Amino acid sequence: MISFKGARYPKSVILYAVYFYVRFPVSYRNLEEIMAERGVDLDHATVNRWVEKYAGAIAEVAHRQKSPTGRSCCLSVAMKLRRLRFS
Template sequence: MDDFKGRHFTGEVILWAVRWYCRYGISYRDLEEMLAERGIDVDHTTIYRWVQRYAPEMEKRLRWFWRRGFDPSWRLDETYVKVRGKWTYLYRAVDKRGDTIDFFLSSTRSAKAAKRFLGKALRGLKGWEKPTKLNTDKAPSYGVAIAELKREGKLALETEHR
């Protein structure tokens, strides 16, 4: 992220402010005060613009680093939530610590939707990162989806569905 061209402040100052805001949940005005104590006179609205511009890019570049240890056991569940006034199904995969591995919104609760969700969650994982146990609420759609993914080779045949 060396692209700070046209910015009044150095990239280091911008990254400090964005990191502190995202990590510690400090208000923009408090960040303005903290930077002023360090001799950097910046307005809180400028910090807001930095966060809007650079936080998504930082998250994207650091996501691989933030990943916690590998957990071979996933918990899968779906729930019905309202999104923009419309009811949809939220599929979630979480590890034993409760950290979200992936999620998927679908208008239907079907084997096709479950397969798309699991396929999305498995995409980009190396073989050793894929789960060995999938804990579900035994909804029939998960059984069908898991069987299809095993047949296609996207999920190991030894993967246990609990």
């Protein structure tokens, strides 16, 4: 679990900023402007600290929660589709 204890901003703001930076090709200054448009006043250095502090932990949690899909599931779907196509 990621601890946001002592953070000045709400957890949702931090997660949104870090996700947005990691997911889309934006600079810290551009993200500062995007967050200002959404009513959150912060500095680009703050976003930089958040990315350095939380990006790895968020990726680890996301990887852990990702449900594994087995190859057998994919093969069974392919077999069903093949049967439908040739019937």
